[in-house]
Amino acid sequence: MNDAAVQKLLGKIDWDFPDSHSNYGLHSLHWYPGTFIPQIPAYLIELFSERGDVVLDCFCGIGTTLVEAVRLGRNAIGMDVNPIATMVAQAKLTFFEPGNLRRLSVAAEEQLDVLCLRYGLHGDSDLFRRIRRAHTLKNEGEFEVLKPWYHAETWREMLAIRELVDQQCEPFRRVCESVFSSIAKACSSQREHWGYVADNMIPRSLIYYDAVNAFRFGLRTNVDAFERFLETPNLKDRTVSELNTAARVLTVNCQDMGEIEDQSVDLIVTSPPYLSVTDYMKSQRLSLWWSRYSVEALREIEIGARFKRTRTKAFDDYLEGMTKSISNMARVLKSDHYLCLVIGETEVQRKSHQLIDRLRNIVLEQGFCEPFGKIQRTRTRERLKSRQGAANDEYILVFRKA
Numbered sequence: 001m002n003d004a005a006v007q008k009l010l011g012k013i014d015w016d017f018p019d020s021h022s023n024y025g026l027h028s029l030h031w032y033p034g035t036f037i038p039q040i041p042a043y044l045i046e047l048f049s050e051r052g053d054v055v056l057d058c059f060c061g062i063g064t065t066l067v068e069a070v071r072l073g074r075n076a077i078g079m080d081v082n083p084i085a086t087m088v089a090q091a092k093l094t095f096f097e098p099g100n101l102r103r104l105s106v107a108a109e110e111q112l113d114v115l116c117l118r119y120g121l122h123g124d125s126d127l128f129r130r131i132r133r134a135h136t137l138k139n140e141g142e143f144e145v146l147k148p149w150y151h152a153e154t155w156r157e158m159l160a161i162r163e164l165v166d167q168q169c170e171p172f173r174r175v176c177e178s179v180f181s182s183i184a185k186a187c188s189s190q191r192e193h194w195g196y197v198a199d200n201m202i203p204r205s206l207i208y209y210d211a212v213n214a215f216r217f218g219l220r221t222n223v224d225a226f227e228r229f230l231e232t233p234n235l236k237d238r239t240v241s242e243l244n245t246a247a248r249v250l251t252v253n254c255q256d257m258g259e260i261e262d263q264s265v266d267l268i269v270t271s272p273p274y275l276s277v278t279d280y281m282k283s284q285r286l287s288l289w290w291s292r293y294s295v296e297a298l299r300e301i302e303i304g305a306r307f308k309r310t311r312t313k314a315f316d317d318y319l320e321g322m323t324k325s326i327s328n329m330a331r332v333l334k335s336d337h338y339l340c341l342v343i344g345e346t347e348v349q350r351k352s353h354q355l356i357d358r359l360r361n362i363v364l365e366q367g368f369c370e371p372f373g374k375i376q377r378t379r380t381r382e383r384l385k386s387r388q389g390a391a392n393d394e395y396i397l398v399f400r401k402a
């Protein structure tokens with residue numbers, strides 16, 4: 001297709017896809033701030049790549065681009081510095097032979113029943129109360145930091161589920177870890193949005209949430225979502241082992257993409273962190289703690305994190321991080337192939353930094369051209385509400401490597 005035809009197609013699209021659902025199937029399994037609506041990467045992948053091509057998302061978050069790439073018959077590489085994001089992305093891209101995931105989930109639910117009995121959970125008779133008093137849960141000391149976030153009974157249930165997840169073997173363990181992480185915030189007593197968790201605002205009053213049932217429900221939702229995904233017409237002729245090798249997910253700082261060979265990628269579709277809008281790492285504080293990570297150690301690596309906004313060098317550091325990342329993108333992308341960036345303009349302390357134009361210049365200096373100009377995406381109120389952690393106006397920037 002020539003440039004004029006592509007330009008026409010890009011201009012014709014309403015990039016907010018107002019008539020489409022965005023939170024469905026595999027995309028709905030775990031919350032995360034500022035995720036793509038899947039229609040954006042899907043459209044760009046179909047327009048700028050072929051079946052069998054390699055699509056890279058170097059800020060992949062929970063893997064929206066990767067899932068869409070695999071659905072469309074491409075191979076995918078995703079990277080992100082947040083280990084919860086990559087764990088979830090990896091779990092979404094782990095496929096089982098027909099019936100196996102359902103069987104493993106049923107067995108896990110039965111194991112959970114046994115743990116509930118052993119620890120006297122989920123029952124209110126005298127017997128349950130006596131068992132409760134007699135048994136300290138495994139790992140109780142290890143997760144002490146999480147205790148103030150949960151009602152005492154929910155806390156005991158979460159510990160039992162943690163024990164269950166630790167007992168599972170790969171690759172099913174990955175699915176369980178992702179389900180467990182998906183309920184960590186919902187079962188806590190912090191009812192406000194994730195910003196409160198990011199800012200370490202421990203709940204004032206503790207409310208009971210049934211973590212055991214939330215986990216069961218999460219497992220069943222995963223099973224249904226995977227079964228439906230595998231029914232996608234595009235995937236019918238692909239074996240499970242082919243699908244399992246179609247995507248690679250790396251937990252790395254994308255300022256250092258050493259694992260990816262020069263000129264090995266056919267298309268990059270990515271949405272970098274916006275400057276000072278979101279704390280991706282801190283938003284997953286509870287999941288990180290439950291997965292035995294240190295939030296403090298990891299958060300510094302995050303480009304553009306909101307908590308760094310008052311630092312005098314916040315903007316320069318952001319540009320430096322983005323410059324290194326973009327030069328890596330230039331190295332791994334094949335010549336004459338496309339880099340698509342979805343990015344929003346943000347204000348820091350009421351000052352606009354003309355961020356988008358600066359980022360465009362960085363990309364152009366790396367030997368790219370911009371054949372189609374800046375494409376604006378104005379989001380409806382509805383979309384903004386459902387995807388906290390992104391700017392009002394976003395742009396889709398498409399560059400071609402010389």
Ligand SMILES: C[S@@+](CC[C@H](N)C(=O)[O-])C[C@H]1O[C@@H](n2cnc3c(N)ncnc32)[C@H](O)[C@@H]1O
Nearest residue numbers: 035036059061062064080081082253254302303
């Ligand atoms: C806008 S989000 C991407 C969301 C993704 N498109 C999705 O649908 O889930 C930006 C991502 O950049 C990641 N990130 C920030 N600094 C990074 C770095 N130095 N290396 C790799 N990823 C980084 C954040 O953890 C976050 O997941």
